[in-house]
Amino acid sequence: MGKVYYVSQNVGLGLLVLAVSALATIIALSIAYDKEKAKNQGKPGDGAADSTSMPTPSTTQFTPKEPWDYYRLPGSLVPVSYDVTLWPRLEPNKDGLYIFTGNSSVVFRCVEETDLIIIHSNKLNLTTFNGHHAKLSGLGEATAPTIKKSWLVVKTEYLVVQLSNRLAVGATYVLHTEFLGELADNLEGFYRSEYVEDGVKKVVATSQMQATYARKTFPCFDEPAMKALFNIIIIHNQGTVALSNGREIDSVIEGVPVKVTTFEPTERMSTYLLAFIVSDFVSIQSNQNNNLLIRIWARKKAIDDRQGEYALNVTGPILQFYERYYNAAYPLSKSDQVALPDFNAGAMENWGLVTYRETALLYDPVLSSTGNKERVTSVISHELAHMWFGNLVTLKWWNDLWLNEGFASYVEYLGADYAEPTWNMKDQIVLYDMQKVFAVDALASSHPLSRKEDEVNEPAQISEMFNTISYSKTISFKFLTPPFPCKFISALSLQAYLNTFAFGNTVYTDLWDHLQQVKIFIPDSVHNIMNRWTLQMGFPVVTIDTRTGRITQKHFLLDPDSVVDRPSQFNYTWFVPIKWMKSGMEQQQYWLLQKTVSGDGWVLANTNVSGYFRVNYDPDNWNRLLSLLNTSDSVYLHVEDLFPLYRAKIINTTLALRTTKYLSKERDYIPWESALRNLDYYILMFDRTEVYGALQAYLKKQIQPLFEHFKTITANWTKIPQGHTDQYNQINAIGIACSMGVKGCRELIKSWYRQWMENPVHNPILANLKSTVYCSAIAFGGVEEWDFAWTMFQNATLASEASRLRSAMACTKVPWLLNRYLEYTLDPTKIRKQDATSTVQYIARNVVGMPLAWNFVRARWSYIFQQYGKGSFSFSNLISGITRRFSTEFELQELKKFKEDNVHVGFGSATLALEQSIEKTTANIKWVTENKASVLKWFTEEST
Ligand SMILES: *[C@@H]1O[C@H](CO)[C@@H](O)[C@H](O)[C@H]1NC(C)=O
Ligand SMILES: *[C@@H]1O[C@H](CO)[C@@H](O)[C@H](O)[C@H]1NC(C)=O
Ligand SMILES: *[C@@H]1O[C@H](CO)[C@@H](O)[C@H](O)[C@H]1NC(C)=O
Ligand SMILES: *[C@@H]1O[C@H](CO)[C@@H](O)[C@H](O)[C@H]1NC(C)=O
Ligand SMILES: *[C@@H]1O[C@H](CO)[C@@H](O)[C@H](O)[C@H]1NC(C)=O
């Protein structure tokens, strides 16, 4: 699945979350040792290593007794193929309900004697035959036993069929069901999306099966390893088009209004990758890739406005790139990508029918920003990477999700780089993924990348796997990108892996085995090296003392006083591959503890931040590095380590803040963005205190020259800067300058927005600047500015435009507007369900909105939980988003009380996020108490 991107759009780019795969990691790693490049990573062994299991918060204290009490299928039956017919109704029935009907015949083989058929089925009304929910017949020689009784188990989401006799091992049977389900607007399973075009309401039937929603569409063996062939038929109205994983092979008109579309049989695949769509969407297509049919589907208006063209342009090249990279042809006969008005995740890699949020697929050459374009490229690249890694070869169970997502999140950026080579996408990996995962993984309540299979059972536990650690930690082992000749070798082992397991399932150790076959010198086996990175949580801080030459490692914890109650068989030590330089000269890379370094020149380790660890030095070396700041940008990324080290009390001065002093002379994006992200913590901790005045004065002083710089090079803001990242930095310059009160900024923004309000059909604001300008103008304005944005939001025909307006409306400082906006999030006719939780988060980012959002969520927790609690990313982000500023004892108590008060409701996929919020708040309180005075003093002195 694609991530949902909530990085504030005001920051401009926001978007990319790349993740490097462990695979790549290890590949790189191995090579690195040989060649002098590498980083850290980890990966669990073969199940033997398990001391780091994660205590999964259990929502129930229930002891399973019967086979249907278990969340996992017994495995005695395996599916071979399904014939599924579905008929979604795009008009409500007489009770006002939208429904679908269908039938399914699953051919399955018995591999273990049993008199029970246990198959997933959730929220389906099954037709009964002689009082039973299904019909059973034998195939070939087999005669089917009669059905004794059948029933539904709501908790574990099963249909259970009890037979009068046992099924014979090796024999094949057919289970037939007929059913009716609701085509709800809840974004899961087979669901309904609505939009208005030319004043007419349109209804789309679409689907999201990952992770456990195929069972809401038809009874099926709904586990990723239960691969089968699917023969799909969809019944739909004339004037609509039906899509599924396979290519349409036949469409006949039957009766007056109805068409029956038959699809070519799928390859052997997992249920979570199925997709069904009925809509009146239109498409554009190309056949450039060897007759492979590539289509982009969207609302007619969007296609007419040519919003699908960019996606079509990059899809062919990206597929070609992966065909070469994996050395395997695209496995299917077509590639459809569809932009949906309502969609929960960012995108979903259904095999052959990839679904997206509109903002992740559609791009308007005039109205969209550079950041929007980059997002489209990287999301497409991510999803297409899954067509092989994930879809062709699939992990056996959800506990290994990290390998699937981590790998895709890594190669996503190779594919995007191929499509847009001038963007230097690789530079952004540090900024986006690594910083993000470092933040979470530095908590004592983090968890190992890998979990044991039996720790992930219930749907909410599966959803919880879709978190930052899974997506971004693996990518953070990014030392990959090995030197060319070695890349060839490691690509071979990846190709062998895909080849061996095509159309099947694997566990992550299978990949290690393949990588181990590459003969390179590493200090231990691939398994042993990787285990330390994947079976134990966290990462090390490596301390280099250039005076003594000693190098040591230690588990890095944001709050050094926090208690790690999760033991690790590796004692929280890692094999750390260190790449380093001395006085500007690259040195041979080595594995931690094998060597010492010393000398008079400066030492810089973890060059290009290739490894997943923090580095600390003795004070002299730090000072030497700080003095290099004015001369070398790349040093910036390294002294950046000072911020977390300071927060973790490993260094105890305001050394970290000193790194920002030279910024008044800096014009480049990466150092600025990195500094702003670090300063963001100071803003969050102090924007409700007297420190904020001094901080603002300081930042104003620092940003002013950048603001003037862009004013000059853009000829008074009329031109677009040339470089890709310069465009992003211009957004930073304006956004920060306005919020820090740089003279002229506010007037500029207001006049632009005013011009637009006076003539709504002509928006004079440059696309790249829109997010920032909208937000600032609404923050400086009142109800008039807000209501104008609301009108433009409702009329927007480009999803990314609607999306930035939605984010900007959260910037107002007027409490009643914020409260009204919060209420709108509960009304799907105002804010789409897919956007509800992110809108609440945007409001919470605003210092005025934060307490309002917190009250709002607490007051309606059970409703919100029931609506969104099973979702993935977005839901757990809700809690972490709202509590980001929490830094007082009072807020901690509120948070704990919230936890107590809602135990009976539960926290679903936000369970871990809640624990982490409590831990972070505790650390924040301590940090603020200890540092407030010195930070105030520093900003005060430096701002004059
Ligand atoms: C399924 O059956 C139940 C009980 O008869 C009924 O309340 C529900 O509305 C039905 N579902 C649909 C989608 O018709
Ligand atoms: C897509 O490619 C065509 C042909 O190269 C080009 O003319 C067009 O501008 C591209 N569209 C976008 C949105 O990049
Ligand atoms: C971890 O520490 C224990 C006790 O000090 C020691 O016996 C064990 O060998 C260590 N394990 C590793 C992997 O270093
Ligand atoms: C922290 O400050 C104390 C006292 O000022 C000093 O002794 C100690 O060396 C400092 N620690 C670090 C890591 O700078
Ligand atoms: C920018 O605006 C200022 C004042 O409005 C004017 O003096 C200056 O010539 C303008 N510069 C450009 C390049 O248009």
Ligand SMILES: [Zn+2]
């Ligand atoms: Zn993915």
